[in-house]
Amino acid sequence: MMDITMPRLSDTMEEGTIAVWHKQPGDNVKVGDILVEIETDKATMEYEAYEDGVLAEIVVPVGETVAIGTLIARLDNGKDSAPSAPVVTPAAKAQASSAPAPTKVVVPEIETDRVMASPLVRRLAREHNINIATLRGTGPGGRVIRADIDQFLAKGGNAPAGQDYATVDDKRGTEAVAISSVRRVIARRLSESARTIPHFFVTAVADAELLVQMRADVNNRLAAKGEAKVSLNDLIIKASALALREHPLVNASWVDDASTLMHIHHRVNIGVAVASGNGLVVPVITDADQKSVSEIGAEAKRLATQANGKGLSIEQMSGGTFTISNLGMYGVEEFTAIINPPEGAILAVGGTAKEAVVVNDKIEIRHRMRLTLSSDHRIIDGALAAEFMRTLTQIIENPWRIGA
Amino acid sequence: MTIKSYRQALNDTLREEMLRDENVLLMGEEIGVFEGSYKITAGLLAEFGEKRVRDTPIAEEGFTGAAIGAAMLGLRPVVEIMTINFSLLALDQIVNHAAKIYGMFGGQAKVPIVIRTPGGGGQQLGATHSQNIELYYAFVPGMKVVAPSTPADAKALLLAAIRDDDPVLFLENLALYNTKGEVPEDDTPAEIGKAAIKRVGTDITLVGYSRMAYVAMQVAEELAESDGLNIEVVDLRSLRPLDRETIINSVKKTGCAVVLEDDWLTYGIGAEIAASISDGAFDYLDAPVRRVAMAEVPMPYAKALETAALPSHDDVIHAIHQTLAACGRQRNTIGKNQ
Numbered sequence: 001m002m003d004i005t006m007p008r009l010s011d012t013m014e015e016g017t018i019a020v021w022h023k024q025p026g027d028n029v030k031v032g033d034i035l036v037e038i039e040t041d042k043a044t045m046e047y048e049a050y051e052d053g054v055l056a057e058i059v060v061p062v063g064e065t066v067a068i069g070t071l072i073a074r075l076d077n078g079k080d081s082a083p084s085a086p087v088v089t090p091a092a093k094a095q096a097s098s099a100p101a102p103t104k105v106v107v108p109e110i111e112t113d114r115v116m117a118s119p120l121v122r123r124l125a126r127e128h129n130i131n132i133a134t135l136r137g138t139g140p141g142g143r144v145i146r147a148d149i150d151q152f153l154a155k156g157g158n159a160p161a162g163q164d165y166a167t168v169d170d171k172r173g174t175e176a177v178a179i180s181s182v183r184r185v186i187a188r189r190l191s192e193s194a195r196t197i198p199h200f201f202v203t204a205v206a207d208a209e210l211l212v213q214m215r216a217d218v219n220n221r222l223a224a225k226g227e228a229k230v231s232l233n234d235l236i237i238k239a240s241a242l243a244l245r246e247h248p249l250v251n252a253s254w255v256d257d258a259s260t261l262m263h264i265h266h267r268v269n270i271g272v273a274v275a276s277g278n279g280l281v282v283p284v285i286t287d288a289d290q291k292s293v294s295e296i297g298a299e300a301k302r303l304a305t306q307a308n309g310k311g312l313s314i315e316q317m318s319g320g321t322f323t324i325s326n327l328g329m330y331g332v333e334e335f336t337a338i339i340n341p342p343e344g345a346i347l348a349v350g351g352t353a354k355e356a357v358v359v360n361d362k363i364e365i366r367h368r369m370r371l372t373l374s375s376d377h378r379i380i381d382g383a384l385a386a387e388f389m390r391t392l393t394q395i396i397e398n399p400w401r402i403g404a
Numbered sequence: 405m406t407i408k409s410y411r412q413a414l415n416d417t418l419r420e421e422m423l424r425d426e427n428v429l430l431m432g433e434e435i436g437v438f439e440g441s442y443k444i445t446a447g448l449l450a451e452f453g454e455k456r457v458r459d460t461p462i463a464e465e466g467f468t469g470a471a472i473g474a475a476m477l478g479l480r481p482v483v484e485i486m487t488i489n490f491s492l493l494a495l496d497q498i499v500n501h502a503a504k505i506y507g508m509f510g511g512q513a514k515v516p517i518v519i520r521t522p523g524g525g526g527q528q529l530g531a532t533h534s535q536n537i538e539l540y541y542a543f544v545p546g547m548k549v550v551a552p553s554t555p556a557d558a559k560a561l562l563l564a565a566i567r568d569d570d571p572v573l574f575l576e577n578l579a580l581y582n583t584k585g586e587v588p589e590d591d592t593p594a595e596i597g598k599a600a601i602k603r604v605g606t607d608i609t610l611v612g613y614s615r616m617a618y619v620a621m622q623v624a625e626e627l628a629e630s631d632g633l634n635i636e637v638v639d640l641r642s643l644r645p646l647d648r649e650t651i652i653n654s655v656k657k658t659g660c661a662v663v664l665e666d667d668w669l670t671y672g673i674g675a676e677i678a679a680s681i682s683d684g685a686f687d688y689l690d691a692p693v694r695r696v697a698m699a700e701v702p703m704p705y706a707k708a709l710e711t712a713a714l715p716s717h718d719d720v721i722h723a724i725h726q727t728l729a730a731c732g733r734q735r736n737t738i739g740k741n742q
Binding site: 007008031032048050118119120121122123138139140143145146147148 | 659686687688689690691722725726729730731732733
């Protein structure tokens with residue numbers, strides 16, 4: 001079976017439109033037969049068969065426009081695949097009836113991922129330090145031919161030697177990079193969220209002086225016991241879980257526009273946004289309101305390590321009812337986050353820093369942090385969001401309520 | 405420069421060489437009184453007499469052997485074998501004697517013989533009289549094989565062949581005898597072993613010799629007109645020694661080649677050319693080297709079948725288009741170009 005791809009019929013051609021198929025599936029095709037007429041930007045041209053065989057399938061019907069190199073039909077040439085066409089003998093015509101001449105070379109089947117390229121292309125690629133795997137082959141069977149490398153060089157070929165990427169837009173120095181499946185999921189879910197959920201944002205400032213002191217005390221005790229330290233984020237996870245317990249309507253989900261019901265979650269499962277090497281992932285700490293800060297800290301650390309390593313299971317990333325995203329460690333003062341559906345709200349945590357504040361009519365230096373809640377206005381009103389934030393702020397400012 | 409036929413160029417050159425060197429003599433069947441089956445020796449018996457223009461019995465092995473002996477002893481015989489098909493009867497003399505004596509006897513005797521003989525089909529002469537078996541001689545070290553495609557080359561190569569001290573098979577072609585072209589007046593011999601770029605181009609290299617070099621030139625001019633193609637034509641002129649350098653340099657320039665031959669495809673001259681290109685210009689090839697050759701059959705007698713078996717003008721055009729298509733270049737066959 002041989003793939004027939006949209007050929008490059010002119011130097012400026014980018015795509016072609018099928019005008020007429022001269023052969024239909026099942027038709028015998030001989031070398032030189034006109035297979036198809038193709039409309040380009042310049043003209044309508046006939047495209048001939050390179051090999052004998054039977055047209056097996058038409059992939060692109062009349063009237064459709066596809067880019068050069070796109071599969072348009074398949075030719076059954078009696079081989080399972082066509083790694084490379086043997087040198088064809090166009091004039092070896094009439095065969096003697098008594099002695100059939102051995103003009104057909106039998107090519108052993110070799111399945112490889114090898115990029116088909118002419119020797120000329122391989123040499124030019126070496127000279128210009130181009131990875132031919134990044135080129136689109138428009139020769140027979142997808143072979144990369146000189147025209148392809150010439151076009152590539154004309155577009156981005158003046159790139160400095162040693163550049164190991166192929167530019168798709170020279171003006172911007174643009175490289176086309178494959179999108180990972182993780183990135184694709186992030187893109188789909190977050191654009192859906194931003195498009196469909198009416199977000200609104202409530203920012204509160206918490207005095208973190210006591211929280212910072214408490215963290216120091218807790219860590220001293222944990223260190224004495226040889227246990228892992230907790231982070232400010234671990235404390236905020238617990239504080240948020242307690243606040244959600246007081247405001248269960250924030251720990252809720254809009255189901256869909258057709259539903260007459262909304263969902264209120266009686267378990268507090270907090271997702272923690274982690275910037276892993278594989279992209280943004282959100283492992284979930286279940287029943288965070290029931291766990292001690294040191295338990296939360298240990299679990300968060302384990303999940304983050306796993307996210308950067310072998311990856312998290314679907315189970316570890318599902319079931320969240322609320323998410324916390326903390327960019328404080330990057331020096332961010334405050335920011336807004338996009339809700340992680342089907343949750344109803346997300347908390348964006350800024351950095352904890354010393355500020356000059358008025359306390360009892362005196363200017364004092366205090367640790368402060370800014371917290372921004374993004375809420376789904378379909379289920380959470382401004383007053384509810386504000387009440388939740390007041391509760392959260394009070395817990396942070398009175399951290400004995402968090403416990404250890 | 406004079407315009408003359410390929411036939412006339414050969415006749416004139418034989419005469420000039422006989423006038424220049426009294427050791428040059430002609431031998432062959434029906435070359436004297438009958439003036440040659442293809443009239444290449446017309447007028448020469450009358451001018452030079454029986455001693456230098458010898459009609460021989462119908463015995464190729466005998467007269468070829470006699471000529472080899474004469475050459476070893478200092479004469480410069482030019483033997484005509486009526487067609488290359490009959491050279492098979494002299495195969496042992498040519499392959500085992502003419503080609504080997506110089507080397508086998510340590511250079512004590514040279515064999516400055518020229519065997520003139522036409523090849524080619526297309527004349528309805530049947531399977532045994534229409535062959536292109538110059539390969540048999542080009543295969544043999546010790547032989548030289550030349551194959552002019554134009555009247556000018558016919559002259560220059562015949563001069564070179566007669567003056568060369570090695571045995572030379574001089575391939576003519578039945579279809580070329582009446583072709584005409586400019587022939588220079590001076591008697592500068594060609595360099596045996598040197599191909600000629602008959603047409604300079606950049607798009608594709610056509611390699612041919614004898615009749616197929618002639619066809620290559622016709623096709624190149626036609627496609628320049630119809631498709632705007634700039635085709636380079638390499639006329640081998642010499643099959644042994646083979647000028648690989650000229651072929652390779654041409655392919656390095658164009659990136660693709662079609663090899664044309666009147667003989668059979670399998671194990672043919674074209675296979676040797678294709679291998680040479682692969683060896684010397686591998687990194688310059690943008691498409692496989694294609695060959696156009698005769699159908700692998702004994703030549704049919706019936707005119708329609710004979711025409712179908714021979715490599716045609718259209719076969720060459722088709723192979724060129726296929727090769728250029730493999731390089732990403734298609735002709736516009738519908739003519740809707742804006």
